[in-house]
Amino acid sequence: MANPYNENNINGIINLGTAENKLNNKEILEKINEAHGKCQDKDLSYGTFSGSEKTRSNIAKVLNRYLKPKEEIKASQVFVGNGCGPMVDMIGTVLSNEGDAFIVPEPYYGGFNGDLATRAGVEVVPVGHTDDDVLGVTEEMLEEVYAKNKDKIKGIIIANPNNPYGRTYTAEQLLVFIRFVNKHKLHLISDEIYALSQFRDTLDGKKSDFISVTSLDLPDPSRVHILWGLSKDFCMNGFRIGAIISRSLPVISALKAYSMFCCIPGSYDTMIENLLDSDEWIDNFVSLNQKRLNDNYEKITDSLKKHNVKYVDANSAYFMWIDLREQIKNVFPNCKSPAEAEMQFWERLLNNGVYIAPSAAFYATEPGYFRICFATQWNILSLALERIYKSF
Amino acid sequence: MANPYNENNINGIINLGTAENKLNNKEILEKINEAHGKCQDKDLSYGTFSGSEKTRSNIAKVLNRYLKPKEEIKASQVFVGNGCGPMVDMIGTVLSNEGDAFIVPEPYYGGFNGDLATRAGVEVVPVGHTDDDVLGVTEEMLEEVYAKNKDKIKGIIIANPNNPYGRTYTAEQLLVFIRFVNKHKLHLISDEIYALSQFRDTLDGKKSDFISVTSLDLPDPSRVHILWGLSKDFCMNGFRIGAIISRSLPVISALKAYSMFCCIPGSYDTMIENLLDSDEWIDNFVSLNQKRLNDNYEKITDSLKKHNVKYVDANSAYFMWIDLREQIKNVFPNCKSPAEAEMQFWERLLNNGVYIAPSAAFYATEPGYFRICFATQWNILSLALERIYKSF
Numbered sequence: 046m047a048n049p050y051n052e053n054n055i056n057g058i059i060n061l062g063t064a065e066n067k068l069n070n071k072e073i074l075e076k077i078n079e080a081h082g083k084c085q086d087k088d089l090s091y092g093t094f095s096g097s098e099k100t101r102s103n104i105a106k107v108l109n110r111y112l113k114p115k116e117e118i119k120a121s122q123v124f125v126g127n128g129c130g131p132m133v134d135m136i137g138t139v140l141s142n143e144g145d146a147f148i149v150p151e152p153y154y155g156g157f158n159g160d161l162a163t164r165a166g167v168e169v170v171p172v173g174h175t176d177d178d179v180l181g182v183t184e185e186m187l188e189e190v191y192a193k194n195k196d197k198i199k200g201i202i203i204a205n206p207n208n209p210y211g212r213t214y215t216a217e218q219l220l221v222f223i224r225f226v227n228k229h230k231l232h233l234i235s236d237e238i239y240a241l242s243q244f245r246d247t248l249d250g251k252k253s254d255f256i257s258v259t260s261l262d263l264p265d266p267s268r269v270h271i272l273w274g275l276s277k278d279f280c281m282n283g284f285r286i287g288a289i290i291s292r293s294l295p296v297i298s299a300l301k302a303y304s305m306f307c308c309i310p311g312s313y314d315t316m317i318e319n320l321l322d323s324d325e326w327i328d329n330f331v332s333l334n335q336k337r338l339n340d341n342y343e344k345i346t347d348s349l350k351k352h353n354v355k356y357v358d359a360n361s362a363y364f365m366w367i368d369l370r371e372q373i374k375n376v377f378p379n380c381k382s383p384a385e386a387e388m389q390f391w392e393r394l395l396n397n398g399v400y401i402a403p404s405a406a407f408y409a410t411e412p413g414y415f416r417i418c419f420a421t422q423w424n425i426l427s428l429a430l431e432r433i434y435k436s437f
Numbered sequence: 438m439a440n441p442y443n444e445n446n447i448n449g450i451i452n453l454g455t456a457e458n459k460l461n462n463k464e465i466l467e468k469i470n471e472a473h474g475k476c477q478d479k480d481l482s483y484g485t486f487s488g489s490e491k492t493r494s495n496i497a498k499v500l501n502r503y504l505k506p507k508e509e510i511k512a513s514q515v516f517v518g519n520g521c522g523p524m525v526d527m528i529g530t531v532l533s534n535e536g537d538a539f540i541v542p543e544p545y546y547g548g549f550n551g552d553l554a555t556r557a558g559v560e561v562v563p564v565g566h567t568d569d570d571v572l573g574v575t576e577e578m579l580e581e582v583y584a585k586n587k588d589k590i591k592g593i594i595i596a597n598p599n600n601p602y603g604r605t606y607t608a609e610q611l612l613v614f615i616r617f618v619n620k621h622k623l624h625l626i627s628d629e630i631y632a633l634s635q636f637r638d639t640l641d642g643k644k645s646d647f648i649s650v651t652s653l654d655l656p657d658p659s660r661v662h663i664l665w666g667l668s669k670d671f672c673m674n675g676f677r678i679g680a681i682i683s684r685s686l687p688v689i690s691a692l693k694a695y696s697m698f699c700c701i702p703g704s705y706d707t708m709i710e711n712l713l714d715s716d717e718w719i720d721n722f723v724s725l726n727q728k729r730l731n732d733n734y735e736k737i738t739d740s741l742k743k744h745n746v747k748y749v750d751a752n753s754a755y756f757m758w759i760d761l762r763e764q765i766k767n768v769f770p771n772c773k774s775p776a777e778a779e780m781q782f783w784e785r786l787l788n789n790g791v792y793i794a795p796s797a798a799f800y801a802t803e804p805g806y807f808r809i810c811f812a813t814q815w816n817i818l819s820l821a822l823e824r825i826y827k828s829f
Contacts, residue, residue, distance in 0.1 A: 127699075128697075280481055281481055283702060302555065306519075308519070
């Protein structure tokens with residue numbers, strides 16, 4: 046991004062568009078540097094490519110503790126690679142042929158599109174949501190989309206916790222997806238990269254906890270594949286460490302055939318082994334992060350309410366979906382279309398020194414919404430909010 | 438590898454098959470750890486994906502000093518990614534369509550095959566060599582191969598210094614390749630990953646120095662792309678740091694479209710910036726490495742001569758091509774074919790505790806040769822040689 050905000054450039058653009066959590070840099074850097082400066086002979090040699098035994102068993106351990114899978118995740122079911130974007134590419138590659146497609150509930154994380162299409166040539170086919178629930182997708186809606194694209198649909202891809210909403214799926218909704226893929230012999234890819242970043246246990250006043258698909262009764266576990274990594278829950282986007290967890294031996298074997306192209310380096314195995322070794326350190330870090338996310342969420346929602354900005358309630362990850370349709374209409378009453386008005390308002394925000402992601406970036410059908418990331422120090426976040434309000 | 442040799446398992450298999458240089462671990466680890474334990478805020482964030490400006494300009498600086506290109510290599514012509522294997526995949530991907538092919542002089546580095554085929558679906562078509570020169574390929578030989586595969590040939594791929602021979606190409610030979618690709622509007626990929634590991638300046642008694650294709654008169658520089666990385670010359674295989682250097686803006690742009698899938702992590706940018714910053718440190722490291730390689734080469738060739746093992750003279754990289762046709766025939770006089778005898782002899786070597794790579798791994802047309810890596814401490818290397826001699 047040109048002209049980014051920093052302490053020496055306070056008029057620069059504050060980035061609340063990229064999903065980065067900057068609340069725990071000090072703690073995570075301390076832990077990383079503990080192991081990072083201790084490269085050994087073995088790190089110079091070719092490693093195992095798909096993650097060392099210790100790395101994979103440590104990841105399995107974390108997920109078994111936090112995802113509470115029905116059936117324990119084994120190290121052999123974990124494939125480690127260079128970030129979750131490449132892991133979307135890889136799971137798409139091994140499950141599909143060029144021209145195949147996955148159904149995705151819209152609005153959706155825009156990266157799914159590029160990650161599946163760029164190398165694997167796999168498409169996404171959006172499905173809408175019910176009027177009363179932004180994450181609600183009925184069996185009928187899925188069937189309708191499927192009927193139109195039967196030849197190419199290979200499965201469903203979701204982000205849970207959801208991106209852009211920052212909301213967790215209910216067990217009932219997940220079971221709709223699970224039954225559907227099972228009925229049609231398809232696959233469910235559940236991107237659970239924000240799994241450890243649930244900061245509240247309610248949504249719209251109702252008890253709502255993160256539920257991993259792995260914790261449910263799966264008629265065929267080999268049709269459900271989850272993605273996780275250190276980018277979000279451990280605030281390490283730049284380190285490019287992701288994982289695919291699959292109960293399907295053929296899928297894991299197929300992934301390994303590509304591991305040379307998407308492996309993490311050997312020294313990262315050493316680092317991850319240290320990072321994920323102590324349950325106590327992990328629990329402390331995760332709960333500290335969740336507390337900080339909750340603090341920021343309370344502050345930002347207080348502020349939004351005061352400024353009459355509608356938003357969709359969130360409980361996880363570190364972004365939320367705000368509704369600026371009214372404000373945009375007031376500022377640009379004569380725009381050709383709501384989509385164009387959104388783009389013009391987005392430029393206005395950039396000119397006022399704040400970058401948040403417009404609904405178009407999530408292929409939303411209804412314009413006028415923005416995703417705002419709130420995992421930034423409050424003094425910067427509140428300055429960004431002022432710049433947004435100034436744009437109304 | 439199962440049952441590897443180490444100081445606690447002296448009867449384990451000594452690996453002289455994998456191209457790893459273990460002569461400078463102490464020096465390189467010191468330098469790596471100097472920068473590696475100092476991760477900063479910026480390393481946690483998404484980086485530039487194709488290498489930071491500083492990383493790319495430092496790589497350009499090294500190559501300008503050691504490759505002596507006719508036209509200075511600019512940082513903007515350097516694309517950095519996760520190892521040279523993935524970079525072969527990437528350059529194959531952007532220059533070709535599935536089913537296309539590159540001519541490769543045989544025997545050749547077997548990785549070219551998998552790196553081009555696995556994701557990109559690109560083939561290699563071998564061309565032989567002249568009777569009097571293991572690296573000699575005439576225009577006529579290239580034309581003959583091309584005529585048979587015209588529709589799919591996209592160019593030529595070579596390793597210079599050559600793998601498996603450890604020999605440098607002459608300017609005259611490189612010009613044969615250059616003229617050929619230019620005549621037919623093809624591309625030359627020159628993998629120069631061992632460029633800084635020339636340890637002697639003669640071959641077969643004749644003055645022979647490494648010459649980069651970039652140092653020659655190129656009728657069309659946009660048709661010549663080189664590969665380099667830190668794996669070999671800096672003994673850092675496990676770190677997965679490679680680079681493509683191309684004068685073609687469309688090629689660099691196309692590569693960038695894929696950079697998300699093959700980037701190096703942000704903390705490695707920090708590390709490389711430090712590693713390649715001081716010309717003095719680099720020069721000292723490179724000449725120390727070359728001296729150590731030369732010492733080992735003198736020792737191993739002395740030993741081979743004493744044991745009547747024929748070999749092809751080498752001057753670069755850290756392996757050589759030994760001729761065991763006679764010895765294999767003596768041990769397995771009744772084998773169905775030379776190829777089968779080679780495999781049986783290879784198993785015999787493994788059983789005797791040493792792994793060297795058979796000619797089949799390099800798709801050689803004539804069996805009975807092995808590539809032996811000699812960049813290992815002499816006490817281990819000499820033990821491995823004893824195990825080889827014991828197998829005769």
